[in-house]
Amino acid sequence: MTDTHAMLAKPTHDELAEQMFVRDLKVHMFRTIDPLAGKLAESFDPGEQSNSRVDSTYEAVSKMPGFSRFVGLYRGSQELLWSLVGHSVERQAAELEEIASQAPGDLGSLKLDPEMEQPEYIAEGDIHMMPGGYALDDGSLVQGALMDRGGAVYMLGQNGGFLNDRRGWTLAAHLHSRWPDFKPEKILEMGCGIGASVVPLAKTYPDAEVHALDVGASMLRYALARARHLGVAVHFQQGSAESTPYPDESFDCVFSCAMFHETSPEAMSNILNECYRLLRPGGIVAHLEVPQRYEDETLWTQVRGELEREFNNEPNWKTAISADYDTLLKVAGFTDVATGYQDATGSADSTPENFAPENKGVFRSWFVASGMKPADD
Ligand SMILES: C[S@@+](CC[C@H](N)C(=O)[O-])C[C@H]1O[C@@H](n2cnc3c(N)ncnc32)[C@H](O)[C@@H]1O
Secondary structure, three states: OOOOOOOOOOHHHHHHHHHHHHHHHHHHHHHHHHHHHHHHOOOOOOOOOOOHHHHHHHHHHOOOOOOOHHHHHHHHHHHHHHHHHHHHHHHOOHHHHHHHHHOOOOEEEEEOOOOOOOHHHHHHOOOOOOOOOOOOOOOOOOOHHHHHHHHHOOOOOOHHHHHOOOHHHHHHHHHHHOOOOOOOOEEEEEEOOOOHHHHHHHHHOOOEEEEEEOOHHHHHHHHHHHHHHHOOOOOEOOOOOOOOOOOOEEEOOOOOOOOHHHHOOOHHHHHHHHHHHHEEEEEEEEEEEOOOOOOHHHHHHHHHHHHHHHOOOOOHHHHHHHHHHHHHHHHHEEEEEEEEOOOOOOOOOOOHEEEEEOOOOOOOEEEEEEEOOOOOO
């Protein structure tokens, strides 16, 4: 985790030790405790013929004496992560504002919409327990600083370290895999957060005008300063991907990274229709999501979907990983649709072989669904 940028909150020695502790706790849970819980769950498997296989396994596991300790550890590690990173970030709030003010002022822009009504799924809970959620705004950029540093720890440093940019590079590699001659002039990321994924796209297509949209004003203030310090021009805008402020047919490429699982079933269709509206004929849509596909997963991973919903405030997790993206994209009007797994990467270099039907695993590949708006539309 060596590459970094000027806006990233810098922990003291003790704060760093705390953050590394929570990261290692999560690694231990992921590698050691989770597989044991999975074995226990399998012992309650009523078999494939059961209509309620996941529900009945979840019910049986949740009655086991150790279950409350297991979910307590899972939820507790999330609370600990945000609380430790939060204290460190808040201590540096004034310093971060100062660093933001020193960023090159001529790169990119920011448009906020104080009247914006937040989508219900954003307003109703703090997604994956980040205090204040994506939309909290106190006029500062602290929420963005929390998301950036906290996100790198949450991803165990395995998504591009402190730049947290492997999703973006993987998306760029996907575009190269499928459309090597594609040269978009105008690109939009929907659900950009603090801009970690849009920066690689801007670097991949340096001649393109790059836009990025999200619901949260604090995240976007931070995103602009972060991109500027990284020397990249991005035009950030506050708004919902379901109904954006951009004119019809104004982009050659619209993409998202890990956004759908934070929305709702209705929003997913609305967003795909909005992508279609925003793209010029012949334009490309690409959505990257977590690599789990519900139907291909083990019983335990399916049961875990219930835990994500109940204990990690991820209500759309199961819908997003079980959605039929091929059909959803086609229904929205896209052609040349493909779904599969793109090898996780730290550069845009790619060949068609790096996009395949097999999931190589978490942090090794990402699920991507992509397609084209018909050229003669
Ligand atoms: C897991 S984060 C990913 C952020 C970024 N794409 C990345 O790869 O680092 C999901 C983001 O989607 C945003 N989001 C969810 N629903 C949205 C909507 N309807 N409109 C715009 N952004 C949305 C959230 O605010 C959040 O920033």
